[in-house]
Amino acid sequence: MVLLSKWWWRAYGERGSMWNKIMSEKYGPLWHYDLSNIDLKVCSPIVQSIIGIHANPVASKLVNPQNFKWRLGNGSKIYFWEDWWTEDQPLCRKFPGLYSVASVHHLLVKDFLHLWLKFPDDPLVNNELWLGSLSHDHLNELHALSVILQNMNLLHGNDTLLWLQGVNPFTTKSCYAMLEPPTALSHQQSFIWRLIWAMKVPPKIHAFLWKVQWNILPTRAFIGNRIEGSIKECPWCTSSIETVDHLLWQCQLAVWGWGFISKWWSIPCQKLQNNSPSLVHILTFFKSTLQNKIWQLVAAAVFWSIWLARNELVFSGTKIRKQQFLDLIFLRINKWGSVVRLIDFENDPLWKVNPQGAISVHHYKISREFWRFKVESYDYICAVDGAYGLNDQCKLGGGVGGFILNKQGTKVLIFSGPVRSHCAAESELEGMFLMCRWVIRLGLHSHKVVICSDSTTTINTLHSSTDLSSMYSSCDPMLQHLINVSIFIQFVPGYLNDDADLLAKQGLMKSKMFSWVHNSSA
Structure with a gap:
């Protein structure tokens, strides 16, 4: 059921792929935004099994249209009327009268705005948008639409489909967690x-x-x-x-x-x-x-x-x-x-007689080399980690921890404490956002800073998202403009991130956030 629901996500989100274009040609534009209204009688058995899950009360929680919302980028993927990308519902439902007289349905946002701007002061005369004259009710809806579009600007990034029930992008893991919330x-x-x-x-x-x-x-x-x-x-x-x-x-x-x-x-x-x-x-x-x-x-x-x-x-x-x-x-x-x-290091004589000592020596050598390169390349080096599991009250929760080093190897910040999260990925992301807020708060972003994390999911999220602050309330609005300018996000192997990992696991067991700043405490 969860795996079938992922095809809904792919049908809506992968509009530029060849397989999706073929399916859209076969089953119509509904394939891109409303699978539940496609007639099952014309579908193949495989497509019937994909679309048919919406009739299941449990699966309907996953494929509910309210779970899918587009974030506007350059407007090249989003249907202006049919997709939910602004307000609290698709515009075809918010303005049913205008939709009924729209000359073209399934029009992309960028194309609609192009036509709209031909007559910005009087869209009534735009024959390319409307079929015939508009009634009084249509005029009221048109005025409301004009207010929405008044400050609407396209961005340079791609349009992004969001899944509002979990961590983006859509994952089967988050679906399972939604259907069966994890317990201790x-x-x-x-x-x-x-x-x-x-x-x-x-x-x-x-x-x-x-x-x-x-x-x-x-x-x-x-x-x-x-x-x-x-x-x-x-x-x-x-x-x-x-x-x-x-x-x-x-x-x-x-x-x-x-x-x-x-x-x-x-x-x-x-x-x-x-x-x-x-x-x-x-x-x-x-x-x-x-x-x-x-x-x-x-x-x-x-x-x-x-x-x-x-x-x-x-x-x-x-x-x-x-x-x-x-x-x-x-x-x-x-x-x-x-x-x-x-x-x-199996040929190291120490390995044969003292394996724990051999591992410690090996770890020290690679750790020293790894962090030495970071110190030489950046003004401040940050390490952060997140943890998820049972806290001191035997309840599931998240913890974060991290520290900041200067070029002399002195810790200028240490923090450790609990966070609200529903999985390890959310804990890692919250830890990253907290570290970024500390970097900005301490004024370190005017220097060259690297933040090291052992979570590839977190790193990919920060590098691929174009509007972090709107997606995550705990993200500092300045962060988006600082990534890869003065703040660099890089991967560190888990076995070299032991100190941050320990702080995160300790934070899981704390009742409140602890932070220490060099020469002062908070």
Whole structure:
């Protein structure tokens, strides 16, 4: 249903694309602004399924015409009468009398304004706009239309279709959130899935860990519960029933694997298993972004090696030797990490004896080089981040955090606190707007400033939008004119944005916004 609703967005917004022009020729101009009024009898089965969702009470919330409004740019895409682009409804509904005598329907805004300006003082005599003479009622509507168009000016940017129910542009994610608003429970449940699918491991490992989390890995216990008389004992140690927990945490293979990792990473086994071992616990073991990404790869390699060694015994009758098993774990960690360029220091002797130290040294080197280049290129360097999750009251909310450095590396501003948001993307955007307001408030915009964010969605929004202040109430009106002039928005990898990330997560737990300015406090 949500995926079908996206075709409505594409039909309305992608008017210049070839496929859309073909559909418009086949089904008429209604395809571009009112799919619900197209006759289903003349539609193909696929188009019927797309248009037919408006009859569903749930889907009608997504494709309601009140959800789609155009923001005027150069007027080359918007239908003057039929589209909603000004006032509180389409002009054909606001002025039905004028629409009934308009000489041309489905006229673009730029073309209508061109005709209107031919006789700006007396549009009544414009035969290109109206069919015949206008009645008294028409004249009243014409006067009201003249007031609307009096200060109407076209802009240089493109016309933009807005979806008023969520973050622009339209996304299936925001649709799902509209139909089923996230709760604390659903957020906790979805967290592990986002965690698994974001891991830097081969695709088949994603699927494997997905099965582990759902507890549907085809162990002997799983099969035995479905096939009567099946053997349920662990094929390796034969002392317990082979459940997912037994295989990955208690079996001799697991003892070998986690014992090796415990010694290599200098982590006590008891701390790894935490009395009640779980995938969430093991995949969120470290707070540092880079360290935890590498650790997730390590844990996945252990799980996968256990499963492959178990299958080798079940299907081939071969028991792997301990040292060979541990060598394979180490090999998989290095190979996977090298492929995704997460571990490019596998030949460093420190990595083999002190992996946490090797990661810290590697992180320090790349972090110092990254920020050193920023300091050399800009007068002020800003880092900002947003967070979304459960706050200290166990309710879903957003948090933001960030700081500003001068050329000497001294922090001139730190802020951290809660914001109103419905998803992580909104938190990131609010954090960016807050940082921009601080830059302007402190007068730094007269210098060369770079703001670094690890959210590509936020960066793309700022670079592609032509009227930020009208789209977002929290955006400073000056920002639009400063972007790429004195304020530059750039991407920073998440693992190099740890400080801002920590401030954002701390802000999520605060009751109010905290800010500190050098030599003073606010």
